[in-house]
Amino acid sequence: MSTTLLLFALCFYLLTCFWVTMAMATDSVQLNDDVLGLMVFKSDLQDPSSYLRSWIEDDETPCSWQFVRCNPVTARVSELSLDGLGLSGKISGRGLQKLQHLKVLSLSCNNFTGNISPELGFIHSLQTLNLSQNSLSGPIPTSFVSNSIRFLDLSGNSLSGPIPNDLFRNCSLNYLSLSRNSLQGSLPTNLPRCSSLNTLNLSDNHFSGSPDFASASGIWSMNRLRVLDLSNNQFSGALPLGMFNLHNLKQLLLQGNRFFGPLPPDMGLCPHLTTLNLSHNLFSGELPESLQNLNSLTWFSLSNNMLTGELPLWIGNLSSLQHLDLSSNSISGSLPWTIGNLKSLNYLSLSSNNLTGNIPTSLAYCSELSVVRLRDNGLNGSIPDALFQLGLEEVDFSHNGLTGPMPPVSSRLIESLQVLDLSRNNLEDHIPAEMANIRFLNLSWNNLQIKFPPEIGFWRNLTVLDLQNTALYGAIPTGICDSGSLTILQLDGNSLTGPIPDEIGNCSSLSLLSLSHNNLSGSIPKSISNLSKLKILKLELNELSGEIPVEFGRLGNLLAVNISHNRLTGRLPVGGIFQSLDASAMEGNLGICSPLLKEPCKMNVPKPLVLDPFAYKVPSGRTNRTSSTFHHRTFLSVSAIIAISAAILIASGVIVISLLNVSVRRRLAFVDKALESMCSTSSSSSRFGNLQTGKFILFDSSSDWINCKPESVLQKAAEIGGGVFGTVYKVSLGDGRMAALKKLVTSDIIQYPEDFDREVRVLGKARHPNLISLVGYYWTPQLQLLVSEYAPYGNLQTRLHQRQPSTAPLSWTSRFKIILGTAKGLAHLHHSFRPPIVHYNIKPSNILVDENCNPKISDYGLARLLSLRRLEKHVISNRFQGAAGYVAPELACQSLRVTEKCDVYGFGVLMMELVSGRRAVEYGDDNVMILSEQVRVMVEQGNVLDCVDRNMGDYPEDHVLPVLKLALVCTSHIPSSRPSMAEIVQILQVIRTPLPHTVELF
Template sequence: MTVMMMMMIAFLHLLLFSLISVCSGNSPQLNDDVLGLIVFKSDLHDPFSYLESWNEDDNSPCSWNFIQCNQATGRVSHVSLDGLGLSGKIAGKGLQKLQSLKVLSLSGNNFTGTISPELALIPTLQTLNLSHNSLSGRIPTSFTSITSLRFLDVSDNFLSGPIPDDFFQPNSVSGLRFLSLSKNSFEGPVPSTLSRCTSLNYLNLSDNHFSGNLIFFGGIWLLTRLRTLDLSHNSFSGPVPRGVSAIHNLKVLDLQENRFSGSIPYDIGLCPHLNRLDFSDNLFTGSLPPTLNRLNSLTFLSLSNNVFAGDLPQWIGNMSSLRHLDLSSNGFTGVLPSSMGDMKSLVHLSLGDNKVTGNIPESLFDLGLGQIDLSKNEFIGAIPSGSSKLFETLQFLDLSRNKLTGNIPEEIGLFSKLMHLNLSWNNLQSRIPPELGFFQNLSVLDLRNTALYGSIPGDICDSGSLGILQLDGNSLTGPIPQDIGNCSSLYLLSLSHNNLNGSIPKSISMLEKLKILKLEFNKLSGEIPQELGKLENLLAVNISYNRLTGRLPGGSIFQNLDQSALEGNLGICSPLLKGPCKMNVPKPLVLNPYAYGNQMDGHNKHSSRISRNFGHHKFLSVSAIVAISAAIVIAVGVIVISLVNVSVRRRLRFIDNALESMCSSSSRSGSLTMGKLILFDCNAASSSPDWTTLTSPPESLLNKANEIGVGIFGAVYKASLGMGGKERVVDVAIKKLVTSNIIQYPQDFDREVRILGKARHPNLIALKGYYWTPQLQLLVSEYAPNGNLQSRLHQRPPINSSSTHHGQRQLQPPLSWATRFKIVLGTAKGLAHLHHSCRPPIIHYNIKPSNILLDENFNPKISDFGLARLLKKLDKHVMSSRFQRALGYVAPELACQSLRVNEKCDIYGFGVLILELVTGRRPVEYGEDNVVILSEHVRVLLEQGNLLECVDPSMEEYPEDEVLPVLKLALVCTSQIPSSRPSMAEVVQILQVIKTPIPQRMEIF
């Protein structure tokens, strides 16, 4: 019985095994797929749990999310994880087990590290998409050995280095159809072996640092199956050789923003399928080749910002398929061909900044255009009235800076979709058509210097969408209409240099978004409405040379106006003006000495106490009150600053000693955990193998001889790294982070540093990589050869160590005004990028000259931005260090609130930096008996009308019309109330307006 039972059990086992073998013959392979994907997942961080369905206990992954299998074989064929917010490394060892994988798409995540060459071991791979991640290093040469590969996209990463000339291997890349390397940091010439990709349809090398002359690489023209060729935003130079016509199927050719020169190849017109051609922002010369006329499929043509010349050809009107035509910023002459009226498909036309003359053809205004830019030419005659088709489509019309005459057409009010209208700097001699008020979408109306007369229509703002209204430099008469208050979206109102009369309407106080108000050189009379003081967003006002009287509105910008914005009136009451003060209602004049500067609650209470104590005994003069208050403030300031200085000196000694001991101990000890240098946008190889093989970086890099600065977050050293071999060495700056309070988990540190590495802007120091061990963290960044602004402004280092003059070293010359303004504007642009383009916004917390570095052309580059992200806790370390190291630059709200700060604290520090640049003085200066706070000193000079007295005397020449408004902007930025400070985007706009040459510049201050 027992034997029979055992035989039956063995038989059942055998039968079950046979059934499994028959029904599930591929189960070992299925387990490989599960194993491979689980190994791949183990290296990932999945914050939103998208991969929760991936269970290692499953026999098959075919039911998992984002996985597709071949129904016939049951093997994984597609892995598509696009845009899931994943991070970590891409484990090639796991994915290589997917031996039937055809599509691997991981785009739109935050994968880091280098690309694993083991991905090339997937023999069936056809599509590989790694775009929009944070991958670094070089692209593996093994990729082009995948004979099945058809689609390769590694765009928008941190990949770098030259592409080896033998990258595209014979007999393996002939099937590749799509290749995108765009938005990385590749450099050098295009590999000649690219011509082996004979099946390529799409090639995108844009937004890199590729260079060279295409004459020496005609291989691109051998890719006869190309439909898209994008070489834009690189450094290619020289002429474009003939041969492009060999690419018969080419549809898109984009060479924008390179250094190409010479003429356009004659055979460009022999590409019959071409529909997009962009040669803008290069150095092309000569005239347009007539073969362009043959491109019957062309819909987009941009040749702007080149050096083309000659008359506009008559045949250009025959390009009937064009929708976008941009020939702006060249040297084209002649008249506008009447045949352009036959371009029925045209939507965008830009011919601005040329030398085209003659009348504007009426046939052009019969088209259904959305944008017309004919500015900065020499057009004459009248503005065409337009057609019913144009009335329904036109959104942008710029005819400024021509020689147009005649009336503004009444039909202009029929452009129902018009958003931008600029007719300035012409000789129209017309009234303002009341029909302009009919525009429902108009946001910009610029009619400056157009010889307008008559009154301003009361319904000019009926639509409520107008943001900019500029009517300066005309002969307008009558009052400012009360209905101006309907312009609820208005942020710039400029009516200067007219003959407007009457009073300033109270309704202007309803314009809550108003930032700039220009009413100078008119005949306005009466008192300024006190209600205007409620306009909290107002940044600039000019009411000079009118007939105004009485008090200035309280609050807002009015109490900070200087003499140039008030002078030339009949009797405005201000201590800045010497003339009589005329009031409509007789009453005693009481002046608050703190109404003309930044005021704190403590100051106001102090003034009130003085008034109560002395009010029944005797009256104090304004100067006496000022003197008493100033003495008390200075006394308190001396005590506070002295205490802070003691703390500062102790902190400096502590950090210096700590850094020195850390450096020396690192050199002596070999106990550090092995680290590795990670570079984002440089070549992966370093000239010094010590970085990757030794237990610590070379002693020579982190000694005092190489130290170039010490900041809150640590010491900075200059070093040299080899890029692509010993023949190319690049100087970099290495910041050795103070380890206290710095993130200690490598994954978190890597993530935060890579976020900072993505903050790229010409006015930000580029973060190139990092080195991490538990005991040592280094940041590798761009090196600025001209040092920091603090040194250049206050110390003026010698030109070089050997230059002498009568035995003395020759010092660097003082910074010119042009250089100082460049530094101000560039710093503003860099901060605006951090505040407005980064998500979430990056607050610097420590804006001061020592953190503004200067490149070889004295362009400013902000350093140390966002380093607070590397701290485990923000409060104690950063706040205490900032107060001690940035005395004078710290916004006052930081003393009252612990951490509830926003971007406005950076704007305060930026305002102090402007004052320091213009005056050449430090933010806080100590005398024998007093302490001078720079912002308050400049504010007092403004109140006295002596603002130019504070300008750095080392600048022998400077334009007053630039220096004065820059100083006033600085005082607005250093307002005690954070909400009164402008945003950095607004600061950039104001600085650009200040720099615009007269007569183009709108005098905003």
């Protein structure tokens, strides 16, 4: 018996050891699967900072690797978090698919590219997937249909196409964010199946249609939602009654869509709502009374809608409110006194409404107030003194009818205030003496009637000072630039006297200096030449005298100067913008030396020595004869010199011209014969016929590029475009570089090689970052070719109007970059050459755009290559038919008065296209829409925002609206009313300036 028991125990021991060994072997295989999967994943990515250097394939387990977490019980990988490591490459689904115990996969804030691998959906244990803030593209895989994923964040990529309807077939999601992609289409009908969803963020995409608000099975049946963000899409429709029954909703963000109609009366039925943003839509009507029940609301914005009615008294019941923005509506009436009940209010904006009456003193009870904007209303009365006792950071009461003096400021306000804009009111009396931290001060268009306060120079942080038309008198303080931080100084339209202080040169950051319409005297300080960042200088309508300092020619950033109507004399500085100043910027002076001016030129130089013939005594009795003889000889000698010189010059000119005509004829015949004999070959038969062949000339090379065989070049070239001036080919220069070759229409091109060479070389000198460079040419009487820089990324016409659905629309940043760059390129053509180079044909297809949205203008000045007798036929009859909508009115009327203002008109239309996303001319079934006229009507009717392209998402209104207004000025029917391109550039740069307020331009 004991032996039997012993044998049994021995067998049991051996069997136990066997199973333990097998279990250990199985675990080893499983652990090796995790190592293998992670190593395969690592092999497909780049790790420039070597964050994954601890991942070694010889390890038996990855649990000790950095950024990897394992389940302590199973020793299997449960979490992989590689956020913000700068990784790039593809996300390998085949490697990660082996991690069958993985619950958390977070790869956000990296540089991963390519499509999202469908294999990620086969990790059945996965609960959290975060691929946000990468560069992933393509559609969302339907393999993500899983009942295990709870958290899915794909935001901040370049995903496109619609959301797959099957994505929510077995939905267990608690969190879903697809924001900041290029997704489109309507919302999936299966979305409400995600009954556990508490956060849904679909913002900043291209979704359209009307969300299923009203249906009981629609979005509003998802009663667990706490955050709903549909902002910055193209949703439309009205918000129906009954849609605000989501009692758990805390944040509702619908801004930047096309919702319209009145606000539902049951908006106040979400008791936990803290954030409500319905701005930038088309809502109308009055504020619903139910809103007063939102006691938890802290952020409330309905700006940029079409709301009417008065601001109700119950607004003071929103006791938790910190941010209130109802700007850019049509709200009328007075500000209710109950607004002072908002004790937590930090931000208040009621700008651009129809409010009237006084600013209530109770507003000072909002003790936490930091920003208050009441701009552009009809408010009157005085500013409450108590308001300036608060710790305000920004005050904007501009464009109202406020009167009386500015209130005295408290020490608290002195320390906190950074922006003060009280412009265009009727304020008087004084400017606050101490402002320690103020950065922006605009008191223009008031009636201060005070002496210029010298203490302004001690405001160390002041960057913008605008005191235009404030009835200031006295001298400009010498210490005005002591702070050294001023970028904009505008003192126009006052009664300032005395000289411009030399210390103005200490304003080293100054970009705009405007002192026009004053009584300033003395000379222009040489120290202004130290202002290397200066872009705009306006000194017109003063009493300035003397010469302009020659050192001003070194101001390379200067874009606009006006020195008209002073007492200036002498030569203009050499260099910079002074060589291309318009006559209107210099007229009305005593005698500036410029060929553009008709006034006499006065030079401040010593007078030459003049001998007086009567200073010498002559013998008596010979006085009359000698004197008479002297005068006669003097008269004869001077007259003779002038007459003989003129005769010689005229005769010489006639002889030279005659000889030149003969020489040119002989030389042309010689050139033709020489070219024919030099390049005659047995292979002259080609698609171009028997040519009198020339050679390719490259401006940057002393040797010829290709001799005598243009046909072989064109046969190998790829045609990439064309127009009325000719066909464009893509060719190789033979050294790895590519070039664009334009084969010109020969019948209309000037026929003499010297003229052609001269004009092309002028165009070749137009080198600028925003111009396509012309690098060479080929000429024979039968064939003319232009060689220019090749731009591989296409033109604005394609990017703006022929965009593929998979391509993201241009953002406002990109559009503004194109506008400013194009303006700079045109300004270079107009102002750096005499006569100016006029483009004649500004339109999107002639604006080439690189991968970073930097514009380059092509086909400029080609009309210079047309003979004068062909200009009318070619330019008027042919070209303008292909540029409908961009043609200035004076050209459409068959006039040949082609000036730079024609380009300005076309540029204005181009700006409208970039802002609106619409074509210059759109043809309907029974009508034709001219963009410039439509925009003008919409602006006059107050519907400016209807002009803006919704596809570009968020945009700064303080940038877009001034650009639209500038476009309207550029498309004025009166050429003289259009600004120059230099003025346009400076205006655009002021718009772009990162200041808290945009300088008033119109």
